[in-house]
Amino acid sequence: EVQLVESGGGLVQPGGSLRLSCAASGFPFSVYDMKWVRQAPGKDLEWVSSINSAGTVPLYANSVKGRFTISRDNTKSTLYLQMNSLKSEDTAVYYCANRNSRGQGTQVTVSS
Secondary structure: OOEEEEEOOEEEOOOOOEEEEEEEEOOOHHHOOEEEEEEOOOOOEEEEEEEOOOOOOEEEOOOOOOOEEEEEEOOOOEEEEEEOOOOHHHOEEEEEEOOOOEOOOEEEEEOO
16 A cells, blocks of 8 residues: 655744655655645645656756755655745645655645
8 A cells, every 4th residue: 555644844934944754655666756746725736846766856846946855765765855945825735746646745834
């Protein structure tokens, strides 16, 4: 059974940082491209960032480029998202996903 378990969300002030983690199991993590997506209240699901299976080619939405960094540790089957200079518009539930499955998500709230 595929499992994707996100953690690391929380409440942070504007300008702050958070690091999200996604522990993967039930599939060969090291051969899958992975991504982070998010959904803000009342809005559609939005792609945030992707990374190839080797971890060498990160891609970012324009809205987070220069502020977020995606990475992975294939030895730990874990995906990460380092989020810096957070803005109120980054408030959303963040999900990690492969091409077939998505986790339950972790809430990120940016507010003073």
